[in-house]
Amino acid sequence: xxxxxxxxxxxxxxxxxxxxxxxxxxxxxxxxxxxxxxxxxxxxxxxxxxxxxxxxxxxxxxxxxxxxxxxxxxxxxxxxxxxxxxxxxxxxxxxxxxxxxxxxxxxxxxxxxxxxxxxxxxxxxxxxxxxxxxxxxxxxxxxxxxxxxxxxxxxxxxxxxxxxxxxxxxxxxxxxxxxxxxxxxxxxxxxxxxxxx
Amino acid sequence: xxxxxxxxxxxxxxxxxxxxxxxxxxxxxxxxxxxxxxxxxxxxxxxxxxxxxxxxxxxxxxxxxxxxxxxxxxxxxxxxxxxxxxxxxxxxxxxxxxxxxxxxxxxxxxxxxxxxxxxxxxxxxxxxxxxxxxxxxxxxxxxxxxxxxxxxxxxxxxxxxxxxxxxxxxxxxxxxxxxxxxxxxxxxxxxxxxxxx
Numbered sequence: 001x002x003x004x005x006x007x008x009x010x011x012x013x014x015x016x017x018x019x020x021x022x023x024x025x026x027x028x029x030x031x032x033x034x035x036x037x038x039x040x041x042x043x044x045x046x047x048x049x050x051x052x053x054x055x056x057x058x059x060x061x062x063x064x065x066x067x068x069x070x071x072x073x074x075x076x077x078x079x080x081x082x083x084x085x086x087x088x089x090x091x092x093x094x095x096x097x098x099x100x101x102x103x104x105x106x107x108x109x110x111x112x113x114x115x116x117x118x119x120x121x122x123x124x125x126x127x128x129x130x131x132x133x134x135x136x137x138x139x140x141x142x143x144x145x146x147x148x149x150x151x152x153x154x155x156x157x158x159x160x161x162x163x164x165x166x167x168x169x170x171x172x173x174x175x176x177x178x179x180x181x182x183x184x185x186x187x188x189x190x191x192x193x194x195x196x197x
Numbered sequence: 198x199x200x201x202x203x204x205x206x207x208x209x210x211x212x213x214x215x216x217x218x219x220x221x222x223x224x225x226x227x228x229x230x231x232x233x234x235x236x237x238x239x240x241x242x243x244x245x246x247x248x249x250x251x252x253x254x255x256x257x258x259x260x261x262x263x264x265x266x267x268x269x270x271x272x273x274x275x276x277x278x279x280x281x282x283x284x285x286x287x288x289x290x291x292x293x294x295x296x297x298x299x300x301x302x303x304x305x306x307x308x309x310x311x312x313x314x315x316x317x318x319x320x321x322x323x324x325x326x327x328x329x330x331x332x333x334x335x336x337x338x339x340x341x342x343x344x345x346x347x348x349x350x351x352x353x354x355x356x357x358x359x360x361x362x363x364x365x366x367x368x369x370x371x372x373x374x375x376x377x378x379x380x381x382x383x384x385x386x387x388x389x390x391x392x393x394x
Contacts, residue, residue, distance in 0.1 A: 004260075004261060004262070004266075004267055006243055006246050006247050006250065006262070007247055007251065007260065009243055010240070010243045010244060010247050013236065013239060013240045013243060014240070016236065017225040017228060017229070018221070018224050018225055018228050019216075019217060019221035019224060019225060020216060020217070020225070024215070024216035026286060026289060027215050027216060027286065028214040028215055028216060028217070029247075030260075030284075030285055030286055031214060031215050032214070032244070032247075032248075033247065033248075033251045033260055036247075036248040036251060037248075039210065039213065040244060040247070040248040041245070041248045041249075042210060043207075043210045043211070043244060044241050044242075044244035044245040044248055045241075045245075046203055046206055046207045046210060047207060047229070047237060047240060047241035047244065048238070048241040048242075048245070049203050050203050050204055050207050050226075050229075050230065050233075050237070051229075051230075051233040051234075051237040051238045051241055052238075053203065054204065054230045054233060063201075063204065063227075063230055064201055065201070065203070065204075069201075070201055087227075088227055089223060089224065089227055092223060
């Protein structure tokens with residue numbers, strides 16, 4: 001069975017991707033084999049390129065292909081504001097909304113005593129340095145509204161509150177959200193933060 | 198943004214895989230970028246190899262890396278029996294059960310007047326040729342228990358019934374199945390095919 005060993009190994013590797021299991025990995029590989037010229041070869045080439053070139057920005061932790069990412073080097077982005085996110089996926093989500101025009105800082109996780117994740121593991125010292133280096137006036141804490149995310153936000157606020165204006169994302173009813181499906185915490189946050197029409 | 202164009206293109210290609218959408222493709226690509234040495238490079242290399250070497254067996258339609266697949270060339274498989282399946286995924290499912298020791302024939306779909314799929318598109322003439330070429334005595338029709346699958350099975354049975362013994366997979370209650378969750382058709386098939394204990 002030596003000749004199908006590569007196919008089996010490919011299925012095993014694909015099954016390790018988040019969101020795929022053994023069954024969906026088999027389906028994906030069969031699909032790719034059927035479209036090997038049109039989809040599989042380009043996908044393999046691109047993956048090769050990205051694996052060789054992708055790296056973390058030394059300044060903000062975003063993923064790019066140079067030591068400094070596109071957002072850090074861009075002269076079209078506003079200076080003075082940093083949006084702090086947990087993860088590159090969160091940065092991508094913010095960018096898709098297209099509203100924020102400043103710079104980012106990717107922590108790479110949240111503080112966790114249980115998992116022994118301290119401030120040094122999260123680029124928090126680097127964030128403090130950037131305030132001076134880049135004349136930052138506002139830091140927007142766009143951390144997830146989870147216990148860990150909010151704990152981390154409080155820690156950062158404690159550290160930096162004397163040096164810079166700190167803000168966080170508004171909490172309330174999501175656009176298109178139905179009250180009936182919202183949890184009690186969201187409803188009470190939205191009620192407390194109610195505003196005149 | 199030239200440097201992240203490859204990453205965006207990779208996400209777009211991954212999102213075209215069955216079972217993945219834009220969101221899960223982003224998650225998968227981020228996961229791969231984080232593990233680029235351990236997972237992404239091996240995955241890209243394997244994909245490259247498989248894309249270059251995978252092809253359909255000219256005899257049975259299975260996927261392998263030579264003109265004749267491992268099962269067709271193996272001398273450990275029993276001669277005289279062919280199991281007819283719709284798709285390579287079905288062949289893989291049969292092989293995982295490990296019960297069938299004969300050869301296979303992959304149709305590559307089902308007959309469909311609507312989609313203009315005729316017998317020539319499904320390797321049915323080749324199946325008829327194999328009966329003589331390989332001294333086949335039994336053809337097991339392991340087609341899906343769908344309308345299309347059963348229509349195709351009837352067509353093949355009509356064509357070949359004079360030349361060979363034709364059998365199909367038993368229908369009934371799946372192992373571990375609960376009657377309460379089974380459809381009426383399955384229950385009535387299982388009742389009609391009841392057997393003495």
